[in-house]
Amino acid sequence: MCVNIKNDEGWEPDEDFFLILYDPYDAEKRQLFGDNTRTKVTILDDDKPGTFQMKFCQVQVKKSDRVARIVVNRVEGADGEATVTISSLNVKNCPNPALEDQDYEPFKKDLTFGPGVSEKVFEVPLVNESITLDPEEDAESKIFLVLISNPRPGGCKMSKRNIC
Secondary structure (H helix, E strand, O other), X not given: OOOOOXXXXXXXXXXXXXXXXXXXXXXOOOEOOOHHHEEEEEEOOOOOOOEEEEOOOOOOOOOOOOEEEEEEEEEOOOOOOEEEEEEEEOOOOOOOEOOEOOOEOOOEEEEEEOOOOOEEEEEEEEOOOOOOOOOOOOOOOOEOXXXXXXXXXXXXXXXXXXXX
């Protein structure tokens, strides 16, 4: 007996179904008796939705730039659609932190990757031209953090490089 399995591109948990043998000559179609008349079949999901991470741990922008471009990578697979949340964080205990609404526009948004998509660029609008995400560049640099979190659907993972 052959059972065709329909392939898809989205991650999902392994799935089970049962094959049960019935007596083809029985008018009431009753199940046959015995240990070998029923079997469980498990379809193992081979889709890999991926692991999300920042491409660069530091992003530097020029004073003339109007946006900071944050690159998020999806590695170790890109099957199906997957989403992460990307958000800004204020830096505490920093000599020159960037301030929400004064230096950059704060954000918390979902970033969705289609099937096969392994990289997305998210643009952070800068309010003030003195922002940089590189604290070692110069003493006048202003710093804020970007966090990626909440990978979904199930099966998606988050790298340790999820905050920069």
